[in-house]
Amino acid sequence: MSQTPESAQPDGECETVVGAVVSVTEQIGRNVMTALNDADAVAVLTTLVPGIGGDRVVSVGLTNEQMHQVGILLNQIQEEDETDADDAERCIGFQCRLPQS
DSSP, X not given: OOOOOGGGSOOSOOOEEEEEOSSHHHHHHHHHHHHHXXXXXXXXXXXXXXXXXXXXXXXXXXXXXXXHHHHHHHHHHHHHHHHTOOGGGOOBTTXXXXXXX
């Protein structure tokens, strides 16, 4: 039986992948595949971040627990849409207002 390299062993965290923009499709593909190489990653979030000296494609792997939390948020958003909540209380994608504590 082959052994998994130390870098592929789960450690409870996922690495953030940042790189200069080449072709968008190539860079996103590279970032996603690199993030998925982490043993803890079950999904990847990728965004384009504008910056001084050039834009960056940023990808972060999500652990199982983080993906579970995303699922909870998406279900809450769907429930809000179905109950036709007040527009001030609604979320658009991940742009959600957090309650003041």
